[in-house]
Amino acid sequence: MNIEIKNGRVIDPKHGVDQHHTSLFVAEGTVIGMGATPAGFVADQTIDATGCVVCPGLIDLGARLNSIEAELAAAVAGGVTSVVVPPDADPPLDEPELADRLVHRGDEIGKARVLPLGALTLGLKGERLAELAGLKKAGCVAFSQANKPVVDTEALLRAMEYAATFDFAVWLQPQDYWLSRNGIAHEGEVASRLGLAGIPVAAETIAIGTIIQLVRITGCRVHLTRISSAAGMQLVHRAQHDGLPITCDVGVHHLLLTENDIGYFNPHARFCPPLRAQEDRQALSDSVAAGWAAICSDHTPVGADDKLLPFGEAKPGATGLEVLLPLTLKWAEAAQVDLPTALARITAMPARVLGSSAGSLAVGTNADICVFDPAATWQLAPEALKSRGKNSPWQGYMMSGQVRATLVGGRMVYQAQQ
Amino acid sequence: MHNPQLNKHGELAHLLSIEGLPKAILNQILDTAESFMEVSAREVKKVPLLRGKSVFNLFFENSTRTRTTFEIAAKRLSADVINLDINKSSTAKGETLLDTIDNLCAMHANLFVVRHASSGAPYLIAEHLQRTGRDDIHVVNAGDGRHAHPTQGLLDMYTIRHYKKDFTQLRVAIVGDILHSRVARSDIHALTTLGVPEVRAIGPETLLPKYMDKLGVHVFHDMNEGLKDCDVIIMLRLQNERMNGALLPSAGEYFRHYGLTPQKLALAKPDAIVMHPGPMNRGVEIHSAVADGAQAVILPQVTFGIAVRMAVMSIVAGN
Numbered sequence: 064m065n066i067e068i069k070n071g072r073v074i075d076p077k078h079g080v081d082q083h084h085t086s087l088f089v090a091e092g093t094v095i096g097m098g099a100t101p102a103g104f105v106a107d108q109t110i111d112a113t114g115c116v117v118c119p120g121l122i123d124l125g126a127r128l129n130s131i132e133a134e135l136a137a138a139v140a141g142g143v144t145s146v147v148v149p150p151d152a153d154p155p156l157d158e159p160e161l162a163d164r165l166v167h168r169g170d171e172i173g174k175a176r177v178l179p180l181g182a183l184t185l186g187l188k189g190e191r192l193a194e195l196a197g198l199k200k201a202g203c204v205a206f207s208q209a210n211k212p213v214v215d216t217e218a219l220l221r222a223m224e225y226a227a228t229f230d231f232a233v234w235l236q237p238q239d240y241w242l243s244r245n246g247i248a249h250e251g252e253v254a255s256r257l258g259l260a261g262i263p264v265a266a267e268t269i270a271i272g273t274i275i276q277l278v279r280i281t282g283c284r285v286h287l288t289r290i291s292s293a294a295g296m297q298l299v300h301r302a303q304h305d306g307l308p309i310t311c312d313v314g315v316h317h318l319l320l321t322e323n324d325i326g327y328f329n330p331h332a333r334f335c336p337p338l339r340a341q342e343d344r345q346a347l348s349d350s351v352a353a354g355w356a357a358i359c360s361d362h363t364p365v366g367a368d369d370k371l372l373p374f375g376e377a378k379p380g381a382t383g384l385e386v387l388l389p390l391t392l393k394w395a396e397a398a399q400v401d402l403p404t405a406l407a408r409i410t411a412m413p414a415r416v417l418g419s420s421a422g423s424l425a426v427g428t429n430a431d432i433c434v435f436d437p438a439a440t441w442q443l444a445p446e447a448l449k450s451r452g453k454n455s456p457w458q459g460y461m462m463s464g465q466v467r468a469t470l471v472g473g474r475m476v477y478q479a480q481q
Numbered sequence: 482m483h484n485p486q487l488n489k490h491g492e493l494a495h496l497l498s499i500e501g502l503p504k505a506i507l508n509q510i511l512d513t514a515e516s517f518m519e520v521s522a523r524e525v526k527k528v529p530l531l532r533g534k535s536v537f538n539l540f541f542e543n544s545t546r547t548r549t550t551f552e553i554a555a556k557r558l559s560a561d562v563i564n565l566d567i568n569k570s571s572t573a574k575g576e577t578l579l580d581t582i583d584n585l586c587a588m589h590a591n592l593f594v595v596r597h598a599s600s601g602a603p604y605l606i607a608e609h610l611q612r613t614g615r616d617d618i619h620v621v622n623a624g625d626g627r628h629a630h631p632t633q634g635l636l637d638m639y640t641i642r643h644y645k646k647d648f649t650q651l652r653v654a655i656v657g658d659i660l661h662s663r664v665a666r667s668d669i670h671a672l673t674t675l676g677v678p679e680v681r682a683i684g685p686e687t688l689l690p691k692y693m694d695k696l697g698v699h700v701f702h703d704m705n706e707g708l709k710d711c712d713v714i715i716m717l718r719l720q721n722e723r724m725n726g727a728l729l730p731s732a733g734e735y736f737r738h739y740g741l742t743p744q745k746l747a748l749a750k751p752d753a754i755v756m757h758p759g760p761m762n763r764g765v766e767i768h769s770a771v772a773d774g775a776q777a778v779i780l781p782q783v784t785f786g787i788a789v790r791m792a793v794m795s796i797v798a799g800n
Contacts, residue, residue: 255690256500258600258627258666327485327608328601371579371609373599375626 064107065090066473068434071112073097075119075424076407077414087117089430092473096426108475110468112434118406119422120144120175120431120469122413124312125288126362126384127152128177130451131168134364134384137450138175139477141385142433142466143360145421146175147413149234150182151209157182157193162201174476176431178417180207180234183222189213192222195231204417205286207234210335214240216273223283232284232418237270237295238262238336247375249291249337253322259375262337267295275302278309286416287311289361291336293346300355310416313347314361315390316381316456319397320344324456330370330377331456334361348398357412358394360387364452382452386443388435389462396463402437430473439465485607488616492800495607495620496793498629499670507674511639513792514785520557521787530795531560534591538564539581540623541597546759547623547633550783551594554790560592578602579609586610592619592798600626600663619797621790627661632793633758634667636786638675640778641713643785644754648675654707654749656683657717657739657766660690664758665717673697683707684739687728704739711749716741716757719766732765742768746776754778 066089073085080097088096088104095101121143128134128148138146148165150156156165162179169177181198183206185191195206206226213219213235226233243266248254250261271287275298278285290296290311299311316334321344325332332338350356363380370377387409395405414422421431440461445453469477484501488494493506520528536555540548548564555562567581576584582593595603603622610618624630638648645651653672659665659682672680673696682693683701693700701707708714724732741755755767755777763769771777 250691252692252695255692256666256696258625258629258663260627261691328604330605368577371577371605373578373597373602373605373626375599375601 064473065104066108066110066470066475067106068110068112068117068432071115071117071434073117073424074403074406076403077119077411077423078425080424081403087424087432089432089470089473092430094424094426094428094430097424110434112467114438115434115436115467116402117432117434119410119424120433120471121387121409122417122422123147123362123384123387124357124359124413124416125149126360127364129364132172133449133451134362135169135172135174135177137384137448139469139471140449140466142388142435142469143384144175144431144433144469144471145178147178147180147204147417149209150180150207151187151211155182155187156180157185157187159194159197159201162198162203166202173474175471178204180205182206183208183233184213184218187211189215189218192225195226196229199229199231205232205234208236210236210238212238212240212243212270220277220281223277223281227281227283230284232286234286234288235274236288236336237267237274237290239266239269242266242269246337247333248325249322249339251322251340253325257325257328264292264294264339264343267292267336268298271295271298275307275309278302278307282308284308289314289317289336290347290356291317291339292343296346296350296355300350303355310357311355312357312359312413312416313351315358315383315387315394316361317344318348318351318358318394319390320456325374328374329456330372330374331381331454331458333374333377333379334381335379348394351408352398352400352404354412357416358387358391358408359413360384362450362452364450365454367453370454381455382448382450384450385448386455386457386462388466389464392437392464430470432470433466434468435464435466437464439463441465485604485611488800493797494616494800495603496631496797497603497607497620497622499631499634499667499674500629502674504674504676507635507638507671510635510789510792510796511642513796514639514788517788517791520791521784526557527559528557529559531555531558531798534560534798535589536560536562536592536594536794537585537590538562539567539593539595540565541567541595541602542624544596544624547596550786551623551790554787555794557787558791558795560794578605582606582609586615586618590618592621592794594621594623595625596623597625600628602626621793621797624663626663627666628663629667630663631667632786632790633664634671635793636782636789637668637715637756638671639785639789640756640782643781644778645712648672648677651677651712652679652681652710653677653713653715654681654683654711655715655717656704656707656741658688658719658723659684659717660688661720661723662717668715669696669698681707681711685729688723704745705748708745708748712753714741714746714749714753714755716755716767718758718760719762724765736765740764740766740768741771743770743774746771756782759783
């Protein structure tokens with residue numbers, strides 16, 4: 064099908080494109096041109112993008128798909144066309160058949176692309192290696208422990224050596240097991256005041272330090288997920304500066320919220336890693352603006368009952384797929400980051416982490432496209448979300464930026480009702 | 482941010498924490514408690530303020546002393562008191578905290594006295610009651626996790642006011658396991674709100690929360706230095722499970738450095754009072770000669786506690 068997306072502001076951060084009142088042309092699943100109508104092109108469908116931004120579909124480096132159908136519908140409603148799924152599902156994604164089934168199910172649903180992370184170790188227990196090559200063959204894009212630390216450093220070393228053998232990337236959320244196992248909030252002023260057991264910044268920096276040393280030894284490509292502290296980000300940046308093959312991301316909530324948002328024990332402000340101090344949030348924001356880290360949603364749908372509990376008993380995490388774009392825009396506005404740069408952090412940069420050609424609008428690439436109205440506002444209410452996860456610290460808040468249409472491989476997979 | 486303890490008129494609807502309460506409300510509670518002291522001295526120790534009301538003691542964590550004093554206080558206010566030992570009942574069957582609350586509301590509870598192992602649990606209950614439009618049901622926090630034990634904090638303030646009259650000239654030391662202590666947090670907020678110019682926290686680094694200075698507290702690791710010229714010494718209980726492991730090497734070493742002995746007490750002002758929320762570990766945090774000595778006011782604290790809890794329950798139920 065031939066689609067013309069006309070009269071939008073076309074932004075392709077990867078190629079430095081930012082053109083107003085421009086048309087984008089899609090045929091047979093790929094982008095075939097921009098600006099002037101390609102010779103012989105006749106549109107079967109036209110999307111009027113007047114007042115809208117047309118950009119590559121968002122690539123979310125971390126989203127849990129507990130009820131896959133609802134969550135993939137949420138993804139495309141949020142403009143997300145590729146979803147990296149951590150392996151901490153039930154059961155954990157530690158066998159090729161499970162990965163195969165997940166990918167197959169994703170294809171069947173036909174919304175966002177599903178890019179699973181295979182479990183690095185069996186059952187995510189951090190002891191025995193999972194069948195990495197088998198998982199890779201089944202469609203896993205990299206290997207991860209989700210947020211379960213590998214306690215045994217030798218096991219981590221061996222896992223990274225083995226992954227490096229096949230040039231597989233390993234994704235790790237840096238969190239020292241011992242320093243984080245009892246904690247429920249950032250070890251800071253708020254935790255001291257509220258009597259919440261703390262997770263010190265050192266839980267993150269010690270783990271990063273260990274991982275960096277292991278990267279030096281093994282040469283394994285590592286992506287560090289959900290960096291939460293200024294000191295942690297400094298370590299990562301220094302390692303990148305030294306030329307180590309390390310990338311990282313930050314959860315979008317950590318760019319906007321701090322420990323103070325816990326308020327009176329608000330369970331929606333419980334995250335893993337925890338929301339940290341204002342200085343940390345500022346440093347994360349500066350680092351993302353500077354291009355050291357990508358942004359992800361860390362989408363974690365949690366049932367209402369699992370949040371209606373005292374802070375320390377509530378499950379951590381927030382719904383993210385449908386707020387990744389508006390929250391990124393909110394961050395960009397607050398941090399005075401221009402729109403193409405902000406969009407790069409959720410398109411081109413995650414694509415680079417994945418080593419994928421997605422995240423661009425270049426002629427010949429897959430037509431994974433997001434059309435959104437940056438000025439449209441909507442209220443975050445449970446019924447406004449397609450995700451089963453209604454858990455959000457932004458409940459009741461107005462969001463700026465609304466997706467009008469989402470294309471995956473040139474197919475319209477979401478169109479907002481006018 | 483809306484303070485869930487206060488109703489729209491700024492009056493105390495629930496007592497969840499000392500933090501965030503204005504000085505006027507603290508004084509109102511202490512003054513009301515003073516008027517109730519006389520009730521406990523009568524032959525018929527009752528006033529009819531909560532007649533016909535049901536007070537549910539919801540203790541998700543074991544306690545004898547606090548529960549008993551709440552029970553006595555509620556009975557002196559003529560309330561019907563129902564004690565629920567939650568450990569052995571509903572939650573063991575998988576019922577959630579808020580389901581339990583809804584069920585008890587259906588039994589026409591008027592006031593919940595809640596103790597819970599999780600910091601913030603009473604807030605969850607109070608917000609739930611507010612969300613579901615049950616503004617006439619009140620919550621009193623009887624200790625939540627490490628967070629707060631506001632009635633203990635208030636009875637400590639009552640005790641200090643009783644013996645020292647004026648808060649604004651005092652130097653108060655809190656000694657021991659402040660990290661795990663809800664009593665210490667409530668005391669710190671109460672003392673700073675009531676205008677105590679110097680609050681000291683004394684203990685080893687492993688038992689002190691980080692960022693104590695942000696709470697307006699001066700930290701001392703050396704007890705001899707910390708007790709110098711203090712007017713009030715609040716000793717904290719050291720839980721048995723803290724005594725071995727990575728926090729402390731042994732009860733003996735703790736006592737040598739942070740146990741209150743007559744020698745150390747002599748460093749404080751001669752008329753200093755010694756307080757303890759109980760139950761005491763003699764020979765661990767306090768020497769018997771001090772616990773039983775002339776400067777100890779540990780038993781009067783317990784008596785004052787009943788009047789303070791009567792005051793709190795009558796005030797919240799009246800608002």
